[in-house]
Amino acid sequence: xxxxxxxxxxxxxxxxxxxxxxxxxxxxxxxxxxxxxxxxxxxxxxxxxxxxxxxxxxxxxxxxxxxxxxxxxxxxxxxxxxxxxxxxxxxxxxxxxxxxxxxxxxxxxxxxxxx
Amino acid sequence: xxxxxxxxxxxxxxxxxxxxxxxxxxxxxxxxxxxxxxxxxxxxxxxxxxxxxxxxxxxxxxxxxxxxxxxxxxxxxxxxxxxxxxxxxxxxxxxxxxxxxxxxxxxxxxxxxx
Numbered sequence: 618x619x620x621x622x623x624x625x626x627x628x629x630x631x632x633x634x635x636x637x638x639x640x641x642x643x644x645x646x647x648x649x650x651x652x653x654x655x656x657x658x659x660x661x662x663x664x665x666x667x668x669x670x671x672x673x674x675x676x677x678x679x680x681x682x683x684x685x686x687x688x689x690x691x692x693x694x695x696x697x698x699x700x701x702x703x704x705x706x707x708x709x710x711x712x713x714x715x716x717x718x719x720x721x722x723x724x725x726x727x728x729x730x731x732x
Numbered sequence: 733x734x735x736x737x738x739x740x741x742x743x744x745x746x747x748x749x750x751x752x753x754x755x756x757x758x759x760x761x762x763x764x765x766x767x768x769x770x771x772x773x774x775x776x777x778x779x780x781x782x783x784x785x786x787x788x789x790x791x792x793x794x795x796x797x798x799x800x801x802x803x804x805x806x807x808x809x810x811x812x813x814x815x816x817x818x819x820x821x822x823x824x825x826x827x828x829x830x831x832x833x834x835x836x837x838x839x840x841x842x843x844x845x846x
Contacts (some may be wrong), residue, residue: 648831660835662775662823708774718765718787718832720825722774726821 619713621643621723629729630699637684638694638726640709648714651692653683656725657705666706668692699730734758736826736838744844745814753809753841757826763787764807765835766799769821781807781818782829814845 619624630636642651653665669685676683684693692711696703696709709723737756745751753826757764762783767775768791769771780788792799801807811818821842825835 643773654837660821660842661839664836667833709773713835717788717834718763718780718827719777719790720765720767720835721777722767725773 619646619649619711619721620714621711621721623709623710623723623726624709625723625726627727627729628732630696631694632701632730634732635695636699636728638696638707638709638728640694640723642690642709642711643693643712646711647715649711651679651685652710652720653692653694653703653714654708654710654722655703662708666694667672675700696728701730701732704728704730708716723728734823736761736836737826738822738841740841742842746846747815748813751811751814751818751843751845753811753822753824753843754787755807755809755824755826755838756805757824758836761826761828761836763827763829763832764824765827765846766807767814767823767825769840775823778809780832786835793808796825808814808846811843814843816845818846819843 622641649670651668655663666678666681680697681694706725710720766778769775778789779799796812798810823840824838830833
């Protein structure tokens with residue numbers, strides 16, 4: 618079984634500052650993938666970033682980077698230079714080698730960016 | 733190059749009625765996934781389908797819920813005799829064969845049961 622835990626129900630950040638959203642995971646699969654999605658108030662799910670368990674380097678996509686610490690089973694999302702448009706719900710998710718297509722999501726973190 | 737399409741975007745049903753949610757995958761995608769998001773919660777996997785096959789339905793409630801992905805036409809998630817607890821956002825995602833980790837999500841259908 619896989620489990621994703623996001624312990625921060627809500628986070629606040631000042632515009633232009635960096636923020637880290639926490640995510641820990643648990644799985645018995647030797648091979649897995651980790652994702653972050655953004656869900657703005659309009660409700661759609663927007664893919665942000667992906668990290669494979671065998672990737673040596675942390676994934677980066679523009680202002681988003683994934684701080685992957687395999688031994689700690691953590692996959693924190695770092696957003697640099699926050700913008701007002703970053704205010705949204707953020708979900709961490711994973712897929713395991715044996716779950717074959719089934720994404721497991723965390724409970725989400727609401728990020729609010731203040732001007 | 734249309735993305736994943738879902739319709740209707742919003743659906744209102746009275747208790748006991750049937751709800752039919754449709755999902756058209758992206759062009760070239762033959763794998764479809766359905767997820768449910770209850771209020772204030774993350775998405776929960778329901779079912780994974782390929783054309784004419786159910787691959788994994790471990791997240792589907794045992795009663796009243798069914799899903800299909802016919803050879804032609806969209807995938808359908810059907811909820812019979814809806815109850816208030818079925819009120820949620822239902823998301824569909826699709827992927828190419830062999831790329832199950834790369835799932836593209838539709839905009840979701842918001843179901844409200846009165």
